[in-house]
Every structure is written in structure tokens, then in C-alpha cells.
Amino acid sequence: MRNNLTDKDDRIMQKMKLVVVGNGMAGMRTVEELLKIAPDIYEITVFGDETYPNYNRIMLSPVLANEQTIDDIILNTREWYAEHNITLHTGARINKIDRKNRVVYAENGTSAEYDRLLLATGSKPFMLPIPGSDLDGVIGYRDIKDTNDMIAAAKVHKHAVVIGGGLLGLEAANGLKIQGMEVTVVHKNDWLLERQLDKTAGKMLQKNLEAKGLNFLLQKNTELLIGDDNGRVKAARFADGLEVPADLVVMAVGIRPNFALAESAGIHCNRGIVVNDTMQTYDPRIYAVGECVAHRGISYGLVAPLFEMAKVCATHLANFGIGIYKGSVTSTKLKVTGIDLFSAGDFSSGDDAIDDGREEIVLHDAIGGVYKKLVIKNDKIIGSVLYGDTTDGSWYFQMLRDGKAIHEIRDHLMFGQDSLGNTGHQGQNKAATMTNEMEVCGCNGVCKGTIVKAIQDQGLFTIDDVKKQTKAGSSCGSCVGLVEQILASTLGGGYAPPSTSKAICGCSEKNHEEVRAEIRANKYLTIPDAMLGMAWRTPNGCATCRPALNYYLLSTWPHEAVDDPQSRFINERVHANIQKDGTYSVIPRMYGGVTTPDQLRKIADVADKYAVPMVKVTGGQRIDLLGVKKEDLVGMWADLDMPSGYAYGKSIRTVKTCVGSEFCRFGTQNSTQMGIDIEKAFDHMWAPHKVKFAVSGCPRNCAESGIKDVGIIGVDSGWEMYVGGNGGIKTEAAQFLCKVKTPEEVLEYSGAFIQIYREEARYLDRTVHWIERVGLEYVKQRVLEDAEGRKAAYERLLYALQGSVDPWAERVQNRDKHKEFETITV
Amino acid sequence: MSNWVKVAPFDEFPKLGARVVRTTNKENIDIEIGVFRTEDDRIFAINNSCPHKGGPLSQGIVYGDKVACPLHSWKISLVDGKAEEPDVGETACFNTKIEDGVVYLELKN
Numbered sequence: 001m002r003n004n005l006t007d008k009d010d011r012i013m014q015k016m017k018l019v020v021v022g023n024g025m026a027g028m029r030t031v032e033e034l035l036k037i038a039p040d041i042y043e044i045t046v047f048g049d050e051t052y053p054n055y056n057r058i059m060l061s062p063v064l065a066n067e068q069t070i071d072d073i074i075l076n077t078r079e080w081y082a083e084h085n086i087t088l089h090t091g092a093r094i095n096k097i098d099r100k101n102r103v104v105y106a107e108n109g110t111s112a113e114y115d116r117l118l119l120a121t122g123s124k125p126f127m128l129p130i131p132g133s134d135l136d137g138v139i140g141y142r143d144i145k146d147t148n149d150m151i152a153a154a155k156v157h158k159h160a161v162v163i164g165g166g167l168l169g170l171e172a173a174n175g176l177k178i179q180g181m182e183v184t185v186v187h188k189n190d191w192l193l194e195r196q197l198d199k200t201a202g203k204m205l206q207k208n209l210e211a212k213g214l215n216f217l218l219q220k221n222t223e224l225l226i227g228d229d230n231g232r233v234k235a236a237r238f239a240d241g242l243e244v245p246a247d248l249v250v251m252a253v254g255i256r257p258n259f260a261l262a263e264s265a266g267i268h269c270n271r272g273i274v275v276n277d278t279m280q281t282y283d284p285r286i287y288a289v290g291e292c293v294a295h296r297g298i299s300y301g302l303v304a305p306l307f308e309m310a311k312v313c314a315t316h317l318a319n320f321g322i323g324i325y326k327g328s329v330t331s332t333k334l335k336v337t338g339i340d341l342f343s344a345g346d347f348s349s350g351d352d353a354i355d356d357g358r359e360e361i362v363l364h365d366a367i368g369g370v371y372k373k374l375v376i377k378n379d380k381i382i383g384s385v386l387y388g389d390t391t392d393g394s395w396y397f398q399m400l401r402d403g404k405a406i407h408e409i410r411d412h413l414m415f416g417q418d419s420l421g422n423t424g425h426q427g428q429n430k431a432a433t434m435t436n437e438m439e440v441c442g443c444n445g446v447c448k449g450t451i452v453k454a455i456q457d458q459g460l461f462t463i464d465d466v467k468k469q470t471k472a473g474s475s476c477g478s479c480v481g482l483v484e485q486i487l488a489s490t491l492g493g494g495y496a497p498p499s500t501s502k503a504i505c506g507c508s509e510k511n512h513e514e515v516r517a518e519i520r521a522n523k524y525l526t527i528p529d530a531m532l533g534m535a536w537r538t539p540n541g542c543a544t545c546r547p548a549l550n551y552y553l554l555s556t557w558p559h560e561a562v563d564d565p566q567s568r569f570i571n572e573r574v575h576a577n578i579q580k581d582g583t584y585s586v587i588p589r590m591y592g593g594v595t596t597p598d599q600l601r602k603i604a605d606v607a608d609k610y611a612v613p614m615v616k617v618t619g620g621q622r623i624d625l626l627g628v629k630k631e632d633l634v635g636m637w638a639d640l641d642m643p644s645g646y647a648y649g650k651s652i653r654t655v656k657t658c659v660g661s662e663f664c665r666f667g668t669q670n671s672t673q674m675g676i677d678i679e680k681a682f683d684h685m686w687a688p689h690k691v692k693f694a695v696s697g698c699p700r701n702c703a704e705s706g707i708k709d710v711g712i713i714g715v716d717s718g719w720e721m722y723v724g725g726n727g728g729i730k731t732e733a734a735q736f737l738c739k740v741k742t743p744e745e746v747l748e749y750s751g752a753f754i755q756i757y758r759e760e761a762r763y764l765d766r767t768v769h770w771i772e773r774v775g776l777e778y779v780k781q782r783v784l785e786d787a788e789g790r791k792a793a794y795e796r797l798l799y800a801l802q803g804s805v806d807p808w809a810e811r812v813q814n815r816d817k818h819k820e821f822e823t824i825t826v
Numbered sequence: 827m828s829n830w831v832k833v834a835p836f837d838e839f840p841k842l843g844a845r846v847v848r849t850t851n852k853e854n855i856d857i858e859i860g861v862f863r864t865e866d867d868r869i870f871a872i873n874n875s876c877p878h879k880g881g882p883l884s885q886g887i888v889y890g891d892k893v894a895c896p897l898h899s900w901k902i903s904l905v906d907g908k909a910e911e912p913d914v915g916e917t918a919c920f921n922t923k924i925e926d927g928v929v930y931l932e933l934k935n
Contacts, residue, residue, distance in 0.1 A: 469912050475898075540842065540865045543887040543894030543901070566842040570885040570896040578896050582882040630885075819838050823846045823858075826831045826931070 015043045018317065019104055019114035021094045021261065023048025025057055026290025026306040027120030028076055033314030035084060037537070041318065044086045045112045047104070049093035052144055053078050056459050058303050058491065060147050061168075061336075064175030068456060070144060075459040087112075097265035099283060116285055116317060119262055119273060123255040123291035123301065128163065132225025136232040138249045141172045150250065154179035157247030161185075161236050163222055165192040167334055169252035173214050174336045176250070184215040184244055186222060186236070196332050196343040200364065201371050201387040208339055208369070217244070225249060257292045257299045272299040277324045279313035289313050295327060302330050304495065307461060315509070320537070322509050331397045333390065333488065333495070342393035342488075345383030345400050347375045358382070361414050372414060379405050391431075392416035394484050394495075408775055417481065431485035440482050443475035448486060455490045463487060478729040505544040507537050512548070512762040519552050525561045527553065541567075548763035551650065554686060555758050558800035571648035575807045576633055579626065584633060586625040588642035589683075592657045592675035592695075593621030599642065606639045618647070620654035620692070631823055634815055637808035643683070644808040650764075651686050652693075655679040656704065660697030660714070669714025671697035674743055678712075681747055682754070682797070684804035688761040688770075691754060706734050709767040710750045715739075719746050723753055723779065724771040732768045735776055738784055752790040753783050755797035833929045839863040844884040844893070846874055847931065859920060860884030861929065862904050864891055869922045870904035871931050877902070877915025 018034075020027045023046050031044060048054075052074070059073040081088040092106040097117070105111045125140025127133050137153065139146050154160075154176060162173045165187030173183045185192075191202030192209075206216055221239040225246070228234040237243045257272035268274045268282040272294025279287050279295075289309040291301055300306065305328035315323035331344035356377070363372045370388035374381055374396065380403050384396040395417045399406065406413055434440070436449030454460060454470045466483055467474040473483045488495045503509055510518070515534065524530035527549050531541060541549065546567035553561035565573045576584035590599070603623055607615050613627035622645055628636060637644075646652060657675035661667035675695040685691070694703040695712040705711025707727035711734045713720045718741040725734025740749055756779070761770035771779055783790050831849075839845055844862040851857050858874035860883050870891070874884045881897030891904045901910035902917060909915040921932035 538890060540889050542889045542892075543899065546887060546889065566840060566888065569887065574885075578882075578885060580879070580897065582880075582885070819840075819845070823848050824834050824861075825848045826833060 016041060016115040017113055018042035018044045018116045018118065019112050020044065020046045020118045020120060021104060022118075022120030022122055022290070022292070023050065023054050023088070023090065024120060024122050024290065025054065025075070025303060026122070026310060027118060028054040029307055029310035030118060030120065030289050030313050030317070031086070032076075033310050034317050037314060037320070038318035039084075042116070044084075045089070045114075046081070046086055047089045047092050047094050047106060047110075047112075049091065050143055050145070051091045053081065053088065053090065055144065057143070059456070060141075060144070061171035061175055064147050064150060064172065065178045065336075072456055073459075094261060097261065097267075097286075099265055099267075099286075102285065114285070116287065118313070118317070119281070119286060119288040119292060120290045121258045121261055121292040123299075124258050125251060126254045126256050127251050128222060128253060130222060130224060132227060132233065133251070135225055135227040136230070137247060138225060138233050138251065140251050141168055142255075150176060150248065151179060153248045154181050158182055159184075159245040160248045160250065161244060161246040162250045162252060163236075164252035164254070165189070165216070165218070166252060166254070167193065167196065167332060169250070170209065170334060171336060172250050172252055174209070174212070176248070177213055181248070182215075183213075184217060184246075185209075186217045186220050186238070188219065188221055190219050192216070192218075193334070193341075196334075197341070197385055197387070198347060198373060201341070201343075201373070201385050204366075204369065204371055204387050205334075205339065205341060209336075212338070217242075255291065255301050257294065259292050262286075262288070262292070270294055270297075277312075277326065278316045279309055279325060280316065287313050287317065295325065298327060300328060300330065302332065303461075304328060304330060322535075329397075329401050331393065333393070333491075340386075340388055340390045340489075342386040342390035343384065344393070344397045345375070345381070347373060347383035347385050363414050374413060376406065379407050381406060390489075391485060394488050395481075405775065408777065431482050431489065434482075440486070441470075441472035441475070441479045444471040446470050446472035451483060451486050452490055455487060460487070461491065461495065476729045504548060505542055507541050507545050508534060510534060515549070516552050516556065516760075519556050523557065524553060525557055527564050527567055547650075551686060551688065551763050555800070559802075572650070574630065574633060575644050575648060575811070576628070576630075577648040581627075583627045583629055585647070586628050586633065586636055586640075587618060587622055587645040587647035588640055589645040589679070590622040591679045592655055592672050594657075594672060594676065595623075602640060602642070606636055609639065610636055618654075620647070621656050622647075622654060634811055638812045640808075642808075643806040646684070649686065650689050651684075652679070652682045652691050655693040655695060656708070657695045658697050658702035660695075664697060666700060667697035667714070668716045669697050669719065671695040671703065671712075671714050674712065674714070674719075674746060675703075677743060678747065678750065682751065682801065684806070685754070685758075685797075685801055687754070687758050688763050689766045691757075691767070693750070707731060708734060710734075710753065712746055712750070717741070719743075721746070721749055721753075724768040724776075726766055726768045728766075735771070737776075737780065748790065748794045749783060751797045752793040753779065755793040755800075756782050758797070758800075759793075829933045830923070830930045831933055833861060833931050836863075836867075836869070836924050836927050836929050839869065839929065841865055841867070842888045844886075844888065846882075846884045847871075849933065851934070858882070858884075859931065860893075861922065861931065862888055862893060864888065864904070869924060869929055871920035871922045872902070872904060872907045873918040873920075875917060876900055877909055877917050878913065883917070
């Protein structure tokens with residue numbers, strides 16, 4: 001009967017049934033992603049052939065090395081399944097899919113009907129087809145059972161042979177050594193990890209592991225495993241006749257996608273279950289994720305790609321019809337405590353490689369045990385190998401994935417991100433050298449040990465997860481680099497740094513650039529129209545996307561887009577800066593930091609009248625009245641009769657000036673007047689983030705132009721302009737842009753620069769972040785080389801600011817309209 | 827025993843916004859209640875104090891049936907006053923109703 005029903009009819013009557021075959025990381029990650037975006041559309045049943053709930057497979061090596069326990073690595077407890085109404089069958093291997101009737105059958109007699117089926121059957125260790133491979137004591141290394149078998153064997157046996165000198169083999173060997181066995185690693189190539197390392201790094205690794213007590217037999221092919229009278233392995237023999245004792249043999253020569261079940265059901269497989277970019281198999285009701293699939297001909301054996309697949313698959317299971325998986329670039333890290341190793345991309349060398357247009361930058365300190373190689377092609381990093389110091393692995397990997405042009409930083413590239421002035425909190429920049437008690441996040445007081453524990457106990461895989469769970473890096477963000485290092489070293493190969501072009505927030509798949517482009521192309525003028533047109537997932541967005549959308553609309557369509565006060569942060573909504581006790585601060589504008597006795601008297605009178613608790617001179621050369629009640633704001637503005645200083649907004653803040661040539665005996669230019677002119681010209685300007693200017697009258701630079709978004713320094717022959725400086729979380733020196741002759745040119749060049757930033761930067765990007773992404777060359781091209789473009793950009797800025805009014809005066813005039821300021825007493 | 831008090835006309839509450847209501851509780855202590863209006867014109871009332879550090883929730887950005895605290899962006903549910911995971915905390919809720927275009931609030935006795 002049910003065959004006559006469509007999914008839709010089905011859904012009206014009851015939830016659709018989703019059956020997941022495979023209770024591992026890929027399958028359960030997909031379920032988690034699905035629950036996040038569509039918690040109610042499926043009745044979910046999960047089958048796993050292991051007897052445990054979902055656990056963190058990549059942490060098996062630390063378990064074998066006595067660094068963690070099985071309980072530590074459980075990701076989803078049985079309670080979690082129950083809480084989410086998921087039926088879990090453990091120890092139940094599915095051996096038949098009846099696609100016609102949409103039922104799966106398990107070996108133990110259980111069965112389940114499905115509307116959608118998700119295959120996540122993973123992979124299995126490849127066992128060498130040699131005589132003796134079926135003896136007792138010959139195992140692969142894949143799951144908790146294998147791990148327990150190894151730990152048990154170590155208690156009663158002495159000699160272990162690990163076949164395969166890859167990541168898994170070395171982690172197994174290290175663990176068995178720690179369990180007390182004599183371990184020999186057998187490898188058929190002439191250096192270890194030949195897929196992850198070049199020969200130099202491979203040999204360095206071997207030396208370090210030998211120092212830890214491991215033995216190596218390289219360029220050896222195992223021919224035969226010899227058993228004793230009880231059918232247990234006792235020795236291994238190689239092609240050259242050498243024989244070594246072996247009471248335990250671990251085969252770690254690779255994994256094979258586990259697709260036998262799919263193949264037996266007639267689903268198209270080709271060395272894996274073949275899926276398209278939506279993770280759908282040739283049967284449209286059946287999806288597949290993880291190590292069992294072949295996507296564009298590739299099967300992945302690392303965890304990071306699985307998570308990307310899970311995310312895409314979940315959006316399709318949720319019927320959103322969005323999300324495309326395009327394949328992954330992977331990186332690896334060896335999880336052997338005390339050994340630091342990272343590799344990513346294509347790093348093969350040799351004459352062929354060089355002819356191919358590749359260039360290599362290599363740093364090799366044999367005594368210090370550090371080796372770094374970057375492979376570059378067409379101005380982009382295409383591969384990297386790091387040994388001994390992997391601090392910058394994530395940074396290189398991110399540039400590799402994003403295809404970032406590196407010529408501007410090529411000189412410093414090898415010396416890492418720190419060489420670019422990007423040091424972390426307290427000058428700490430190497431997570432590895434920090435003790436567990438040391439503070440990583442200064443805003444929220446989070447120590448390294450807390451972060452490591454959260455990553456391990458709660459199974460965290462992304463920076464966002466860590467921020468959410470521990471708060472580390474979630475406030476000012478200056479320690480995110482350190483947090484990332486901790487994440488990378490704790491997870492090893494499980495960590496993939498986020499691409500810099502990520503979605504605007506959880507409400508949409510689109511990134512900032514896509515959102516901006518669509519607003520322009522479709523001329524959206526209101527937030528509801530933009531959300532409707534771009535298929536926003538939530539009815540009215542969230543506190544992250546709404547302010548961004550509001551800014552994008554206003555900056556793209558000035559005078560046409562509708563400003564939505566409810567989508568602005570409170571400070572911009574009430575034109576004052578909220579303080580910790582819910583009071584506000586009031587900072588009137590003092591153009592160029594210049595004031596008058598009259599202004600000061602007025603400020604003093606207002607401070608008296610409203611009993612302002614604190615009057616303070618700000619860093620931006622003006623006066624701050626702190627501790628003001630919201631209901632007093634409008635009255636104070638009326639009494640002050642001065643313009644708003646915009647000290648609260650993602651907007652132009654102040655133009656800081658020095659005394660300049662009018663009074664200063666060193667001054668070469670009238671910096672005060674220049675500052676006043678700039679502040680007046682760009683008054684009321686909204687921007688992706690706050691924008692600070694400074695003008696100094698001579699190279700002594702008393703206005704600190706070197707740490708401003710736009711810093712101007714007067715010299716005898718004109719004005720030097722610097723951009724992208726920042727005195728905040730991370731001190732960034734501004735970079736020289738150009739030198740111009742006249743004050744008019746200062747306005748035009750700085751206006752054009754700011755306008756292009758306003759039109760192209762992501763919301764909450766300071767100028768420094770934007771320049772870091774697009775490169776100073778790009779900025780120079782737009783502002784300096786393209787004179788027409790510069791003039792046009794400056795005109796667009798002036799047009800956007802045309803007719804703008806002081807928000808305080810506006811509120812004072814329309815007092816009755818702003819009920820928001822009034823408290824209701826009952 | 828219910829104690830419904832009249833607050834203000836419904837259309838004096840901004841969509842996706844809030845007003846502050848000041849009143850005294852039975853111990854005669856001043857308290858502030860944030861009265862929120864969602865996009866679909868439902869009215870919610872919660873204590874105007876974030877469970878984190880007492881931030882004035884009425885000043886936050888309202889979306890769906892949640893508000894983001896203006897101080898440190900904790901997300902508080904307007905429906906039950908609970909903080910969104912992984913944050914843990916809860917602020918008091920009050921019943922509301924709309925009659926003849928006027929918003930009423932039920933104060934606790």
C-alpha cells in the first residue's frame with residue numbers, strides 16, 4: 001500500500017524514515033548536522049556493527065599510547081541517542097538492502113524500513129594477501145576492538161611487527177612500544193611516510209623514532225607469516241630471506257572503502273560507492289558519506305573531508321537542495337607525542353617537478369631538528385612539509401586552500417606568521433611551548449589545559465566549536481591563532497582550518513561576497529526582500545547577519561535602501577555607547593580635537609545638570625560623559641547642542657591631530673585644519689567597522705598616524721598617506737600608500753580608499769583585515785593607478801554622504817517619535 | 827491570584843524591539859521588565875537582566891523568539907528565559923496578553 005504514497009503524503013501522515021548504516025564519525029556527523037537544521041522531519045534509526053556508540057576514531061592512537069581512555073573518546077553517548085529519539089542498534093551489521101521495498105536487514109535479524117537511506121560504512125584495513133595472514137595475532141588497526149586486542153597482546157607477548165610505515169602504522173608502533181613491546185616497523189619504501197614527507201623529513205622522523213626505541217626495516221617486502229603449533233603467528237619472513245620474531249603483527253598498509261553492502265544491492269560502485277556532488281548515490285533515495293564513497297574518483301581516509309561531506313549531505317536530506325561538495329584538499333599530522341610533523345598538498349620534488357614551474361623554499365636545521373619545505377607554483381603555495389616546528393602548518397594550509405597569492409609576503413613566508421607581526425596574547429605564539437596552566441584567552445580567562453580537555457572530552461573539531469564551548473577566542477579574537485594551534489595539535493589529521501570564505505552565519509549558506517553581489521545584482525533595498533531573495537533559512541535572521549545585511553544594503557544603495565534600526569546594535573540605534581551597567585556614554589564631536597571655552601562651559605553645565613558620574617578625556621581627543629541614563633540622552637543632546645561624535649558606531653570615529661604648523665616650531669603642514677576638513681567631509685559615514693584617521697604635521701608624528709586606518713603625515717613637500725594601521729587587539733603598523741601635494745588630494749585619495757573599503761570589505765573587517773585579504777597591490781592599483789576609478793569612488797562617497805544629518809539633532813527634533821527612550825512605569 | 831496590569835498600546839512596541847517597564851515587586855524593590863515584540867507580533871516579557879552579567883536584554887537585537895544580550899551576546903529565549911547552549915542560565919518570564927490593542931502584563935504576587 002505504502003508504495004502508492006509519495007514522500008509528501010507520507011510526511012503529512014507521519015515523519016519520514018531515515019536509516020543510517022554505519023555508526024561512525026561520518027554518519028553521525030551527518031545526523032548531527034541534520035538535527036541542527038531540520039530536527040523534526042525524520043524518524044532516525046542507526047545501525048552500527050561495533051558494540052560501542054559513536055566514538056572518535058582518530059583518537060584511538062592516544063588510547064593505545066595510554067594518553068586517553070575509551071570513555072574519553074566517546075562522541076555521542078547512548079543517552080544522546082535517546083534524547084534525540086534516535087533508535088540505535090549496536091552490534092548489528094546490515095547485510096542486505098532491499099531497494100524495491102526500501103528495507104534493510106541486519107545479520108542479527110533486525111530490519112528497518114526507510115524513505116531515505118544513508119550509507120556510512122567506512123573502510124576496512126587492507127590485509128596483505130600473503131600466507132599466514134589468517135593466523136591468530138595478525139590484525140588490522142581500525143577500531144576499539146583492534147586497540148583492545150593490541151593492549152591485551154602486549155601484556156603476554158613480546159615481539160610486535162608493524163607492517164607499513166604510514167601514519168597509522170607509526171602511531172600503532174609508538175603505542176605498542178609504550179605498552180611495553182619490542183616493535184619493528186617494516187616498510188617497503190626507503191623512507192617513512194613517503195606520501196606525507198619528502199626523503200629528508202622522512203629520515204629525520206626515522207631518527208627521532210629510533211631514539212624512542214622503535215626498530216625499522218626499510219625496503220622490505222613481507223613474504224610470509226609463520227605460525228606456531230597453536231595457530232598463532234610467531235615470525236615474519238621477508239623476500240630477501242630475513243626472518244624476525246613476531247607474536248603480534250599489525251597490518252597498516254592502507255585502507256579500502258567498505259562498499260560490499262552497496263555493491264550487493266546493485267548500487268553503482270567503482271572502488272567506492274559512487275556519489276555526485278550532493279552525496280547522492282545512483283539510487284536517489286540513498287546517500288553515502290565518509291570513507292566508503294568515491295567522489296569524483298577519490299576516496300578519502302582522513303576525517304576532515306568527512307565533515308565537509310556531512311554538512312553538504314545534511315542540507316540535501318533536509319530538503320534544502322543547497323550545498324555542493326567539491327572535494328577536499330587534505331593535510332596530515334602524526335599523533336605521536338613529542339614528534340611534530342605536518343604536511344599538506346603536493347610537495348613532490350625532483351627534476352620533473354622543477355620543470356613543471358614549481359619553486360621550493362627550504363629551511364633545514366639538521367642539529368635543531370627542524371625542516372620546512374614550501375612548494376610554490378604560479379605565486380601560490382601548492383604544498384608544504386613541516387618537521388620539528390609545525391606552528392605555521394594551519395597558516396600555510398589555509399593559504400594553500402584559498403589559493404592566496406604570496407608574492408607580497410614571500411620574503412617572510414618561511415619564517416611564519418609571527419614574522420608578519422602577528423603575535424598572540426602575552427607575546428605567546430607557540431602553543432606547544434605553553435603549559436596547561438597558562439592562559440590562552442585573556443578576555444575570558446581560559447587556560448590551555450581547559451581547551452585541550454574540551455577538545456578531547458566533548459569531541460570538538462572546529463574553531464567555532466571551541467569558541468562556543470570554552471569561550472576562548474570568542475571575545476576580542478586575538479588568541480584565535482593559538483587556539484587553532486592547540487586544536488591542530490590535539491586533533492592531528494582531524495583538523496582542517498576553516499576556509500576564509502565562510503558563510504555569513506548559520507542563517508545562510510552564502511558568504512559575504514556572494515551576499516554583496518546579490519544585493520547589487522537584484523537591487524534589494526530592504527532586509528526582508530534580501531532574505532526572501534536569497535532564501536534565508538530563518539524568518540528574520542539573527543544578531544550576526546542582520547547588522548551585516550543592513551550595512552550592505554545601505555552601502556550598496558545609498559539614499560535608496562531602507563535603514564532598519566532594529567537590525568543595528570544598540571549603540572547605533574540610540575547613538576550612544578552602552579556600558580556594563582546599562583548606562584550610556586555621550587561623546588560630542590570636536591572636529592580635529594579642537595574645542596572652545598564656550599563648548600567646554602556647555603559640557604560642564606550639562607555634566608552638572610544630569611549629575612554625570614564621570615567626565616573623561618578620550619584617546620580620540622574629545623570629552624566623554626559616562627554613566628548617562630537612557631532616558632536622559634535626548635535631553636542632554638538638546639542641551640549640548642553639539643553634533644554626535646559617532647564614538648559608538650561602525651562608522652567614522654575621530655580624526656586625531658597634532659598641533660601642526662600654526663603653533664608648533666617643527667610643524668611643516670597645518671595638520672589641525674587638515675584633520676578638521678577630513679572629519680567634516682566624512683562626517684556621518686557608516687563603514688564595515690570603525691574607521692579612525694590621524695593627521696600629523698611633521699614626521700615626528702605626534703598624532704600617531706602609524707596605527708590608524710588612514711594616517712596622514714605632513715612633510716615639507718606635501719602629505720604622506722599610510723593605510724591599514726590598527727592600535728587595537730593586534731598592533732598593526734599602517735603601510736605607506738602614496739605621497740600627495742595638496743589638502744584636496746588628501747581628501748580625494750583617502751576618500752577613494754575608504755569608499756572602496758566600504759564597498760568591498762566584509763562587515764566587521766577593519767581596513768587592516770581587508771588589505772590583508774586583497775593585498776596592498778590591489779589597493780594601490782585601485783587608488784593610485786586608476787585615476788578615473790579613484791575620482792569615481794570619491795564621488796560615490798560624497799554622494800552617499802550628501803544630505804546626511806546629525807542623528808542627535810534629528811532625535812531632539814522628533815522627540816515624540818522615539819518612544820524607545822521612554823521607560824513605562826506601572 | 828492573578829495580577830494583570832495595563833502596560834501600553836500594542837502599536838507603541840516596535841517590531842523586533844522592546845520597551846522597558848519599571849515596577850516594584852512585593853518586597854517593594856524596583857525591578858525592570860523587558861516587553862518584547864517579535865516580527866509575527868507576539869509579545870513576550872522577561873526580566874530585563876541577562877543571567878550572565880545583568881545586561882539589559884531589552885536593548886538587544888531581537889530575532890525569531892530570541893534576544894541577543896547587548897553586552898556579551900548571550901542568546902536568551904523570550905519564550906522560557908533560558909540561555910542558548912552552551913551558555914547556562916535563566917531569567918524570569920512573565921505572562922502577557924493583548925486585549926483591545928493594549929498590552930497587559932501579569933506580575934507575580
